[in-house]
Amino acid sequence: MRFDVITLFPELFAPFLSIGITRRAFESGQVDVQCTNPRDFATGNYRRVDDRPFGGGPGMVMMAQPLELALAHIRSQRTDHAPVVLFSPIGKRLDHAAVQRWSASSGAVLVCGRYEGIDQRFIDTQVHEQISLGDFVLSGGEVPAIALLDAVARLQPGVLSDADSHHLDSFNPSLDGLLDCPHYTRPEEWAGVTVPDVLMSGHHGQIERWRRDQRLKLTAQHRPDLLDVARAAGLLSRQDEAVLQAQG
Ligand code: 9WO
Numbered sequence: 001m002r003f004d005v006i007t008l009f010p011e012l013f014a015p016f017l018s019i020g021i022t023r024r025a026f027e028s029g030q031v032d033v034q035c036t037n038p039r040d041f042a043t044g045n046y047r048r049v050d051d052r053p054f055g056g057g058p059g060m061v062m063m064a065q066p067l068e069l070a071l072a073h074i075r076s077q078r079t080d081h082a083p084v085v086l087f088s089p090i091g092k093r094l095d096h097a098a099v100q101r102w103s104a105s106s107g108a109v110l111v112c113g114r115y116e117g118i119d120q121r122f123i124d125t126q127v128h129e130q131i132s133l134g135d136f137v138l139s140g141g142e143v144p145a146i147a148l149l150d151a152v153a154r155l156q157p158g159v160l161s162d163a164d165s166h167h168l169d170s171f172n173p174s175l176d177g178l179l180d181c182p183h184y185t186r187p188e189e190w191a192g193v194t195v196p197d198v199l200m201s202g203h204h205g206q207i208e209r210w211r212r213d214q215r216l217k218l219t220a221q222h223r224p225d226l227l228d229v230a231r232a233a234g235l236l237s238r239q240d241e242a243v244l245q246a247q248g
Contacts, residue, residue, distance in 0.1 A: 041069035091130030112141030
């Protein structure tokens with residue numbers, strides 16, 4: 001798949017593409033990421049990509065024309081009709097199901113805004129979809145773009161270890177069903193706190209039940225909305241319900 005990124009700061013992307021478990025996916029081109037800088041398509045001595053907002057007010061607005069030329073350049077390199085995505089709090093919240101869809105797609109053109117925003121005419125005529133990471137404002141769309149690329153890359157075949165690859169299964173409730181259980185590693189006692197006995201017991205059946213109980217309790221406590229979804233999807237057993245009942 002190929003993701004084109006329209007950004008005034010392409011140098012932000014290289015470090016993320018060259019580290020960690022996702023590096024191989026990016027470096028092999030399994031997830032091909034190409035950055036295009038609208039400044040390269042700006043005209044005039046000053047190569048301006050922003051201007052003052054009509055109607056007045058603070059800050060600057062990204063001009064439509066350099067963005068449109070950057071997009072046309074990308075379209076000339078792609079043979080598909082890849083959707084154009086803008087990262088903005090207006091958009092639909094990104095979740096695991098959407099990441100799974102993107103990870104099985106042929107890619108997209110990711111537009112990263114800067115300044116106060118983008119000329120609305122570019123959004124109205126060129127953007128197919130807006131994606132939000134949450135109800136907060138950043139200084140640019142680059143961090144959300146990197147978040148999406150990271151989430152998509154780790155779902156590519158061969159990126160996760162065998163032990164973790166159940167995350168690839170869209171029916172596995174590991175993320176969209178319940179929250180993850182707590183993890184512990186050496187030493188057995190740290191800062192006066194010991195690891196739960198069951199994890200040291202070697203009883204794999206008991207360990208699995210304890211982890212399931214922890215996930216149920218954590219989800220009930222922190223994300224009761226996810227618990228309702230899991231229940232409606234038929235992902236909770238009678239034993240799960242009994243554990244939740246006992247907990248109150
Ligand atoms: C900012 C904004 C704030 C309130 C309502 C709508 C909004 N749209 C944008 C916007 O598109 N801003 C551009 C991208 C330019 C300024 C920096 N940008 C941005 C994207 N800030 N915050 C985001 C963002 C993207 C996804 N999820 C959370 C925040």
